[in-house]
Amino acid sequence: xxxxxxxxxxxxxxxxxxxxxxxxxxxxxxxxxxxxxxxxxxxxxxxxxxxxxxxxxxxxxxxxxxxxxxxxxxxxxxxxxxxxxxxxxxxxxxxxxxxxxxxxxxxxxxxxxx
Amino acid sequence: xxxxxxxxxxxxxxxxxxxxxxxxxxxxxxxxxxxxxxxxxxxxxxxxxxxxxxxxxxxxxxxxxxxxxxxxxxxxxxxxxxxxxxxxxxxxxxxxxxxxxxxxxxxxxxxxxxxxxx
Numbered sequence: 053x054x055x056x057x058x059x060x061x062x063x064x065x066x067x068x069x070x071x072x073x074x075x076x077x078x079x080x081x082x083x084x085x086x087x088x089x090x091x092x093x094x095x096x097x098x099x100x101x102x103x104x105x106x107x108x109x110x111x112x113x114x115x116x117x118x119x120x121x122x123x124x125x126x127x128x129x130x131x132x133x134x135x136x137x138x139x140x141x142x143x144x145x146x147x148x149x150x151x152x153x154x155x156x157x158x159x160x161x162x163x164x165x166x
Numbered sequence: 167x168x169x170x171x172x173x174x175x176x177x178x179x180x181x182x183x184x185x186x187x188x189x190x191x192x193x194x195x196x197x198x199x200x201x202x203x204x205x206x207x208x209x210x211x212x213x214x215x216x217x218x219x220x221x222x223x224x225x226x227x228x229x230x231x232x233x234x235x236x237x238x239x240x241x242x243x244x245x246x247x248x249x250x251x252x253x254x255x256x257x258x259x260x261x262x263x264x265x266x267x268x269x270x271x272x273x274x275x276x277x278x279x280x281x282x283x284x
Contacts, residue, residue: 056209085271094276095210095255108271143209153198153259155272157209 054078056158058144064164070132073161075144076125083147085155086119086129090140098142101127134165169193170258172275179282185243187278189256192237196258196273201230201241204253204277213254214241246282253277 057076065071077084085100099109104121112119116135121127131138141162145155171190179185189199197218202210216223216230216239223230229242243250256275 087274095274097271100271111271145209153200153215153257153272154212157202157211159207159209 056144056146056156058142058158058161060161061159062162062164064166065134066166067135068133069165070130071134071138071163071165073129073142073144073163075127075129075158077127077144077146078148078156079125080148081146081156082124082149084121084127085145085147086127087143087145087157088140089143089160095143098129131163134163136165139163139165167192168275169196170256170273170275172254172256172278174278175276176279176281179246179280181248181282181284182245185241185246185250185280185282187241187243187254187256187280189239189241189275190237191239191258193258193260193273194237195260198259199230199232199239200257200259200272201228202255202257202274203250204255210255243280246280248282248284251280251282253279 059074083102086098087095089095098111099119100107101121117131119129141160143157143160145157147155169192200215201213203213204210214225214228214230216232221232232239255277257272259272
């Protein structure tokens with residue numbers, strides 16, 4: 053029973069480069085979330101989708117960040133251009149719908165921007 | 167402004183004793199609360215939840231208590247085991263977690279790192 057799958061697990065890049073993080077949610081889950089974890093801010097929501105449609109992107113820090121969900125089984129979070137302050141662990145999570153509140157998280161993508 | 171606060175960044179407990187992790191919230195509209203556990207290099211995993219219509223929920227060694235008037239909840243682990251050593255996140259949401267109702271998203275605290283010593 054596959055959980056949420058994220059790639060890459062680790063990414064080291066130089067400032068100014070484009071970074072693309074990928075996520076495959078649990079099959080049948082209608083909601084997909086992108087979170088970022090940093091020491092200063094903890095776990096913060098960046099954006100979430102329902103049935104592939106972005107619902108709330110108010111957490112996206114700035115225009116350098118963009119997220120897409122072209123189909124029910126795939127989403128990307130892109131940072132272009134990347135900056136050192138973007139260094140964090142990025143988590144993808146999915147939710148089946150209904151009123152449980154429980155999110156299922158992937159293992160995260162650790163991004164380091166030099 | 168943090169809506170969910172975990173004021174203790176770390177907690178150390180002896181194996182077999184009780185671990186008590188605390189969480190405070192400011193938004194009285196929150197009506198569903200969850201605890202997540204996170205091991206290093208892994209994603210957070212759901213542990214236990216409680217609805218605002220209850221004041222206690224128990225699952226094995228884990229019990230969550232909710233004090234709505236104080237806007238405070240706590241997670242009790244009894245007895246604590248070394249495998250419980252992890253970071254614990256408190257989270258809260260409006261609308262009983264029904265994202266389809268556009269009630270907003272799950273708000274997390276910054277976490278408390280629990281160390282259970284043998």
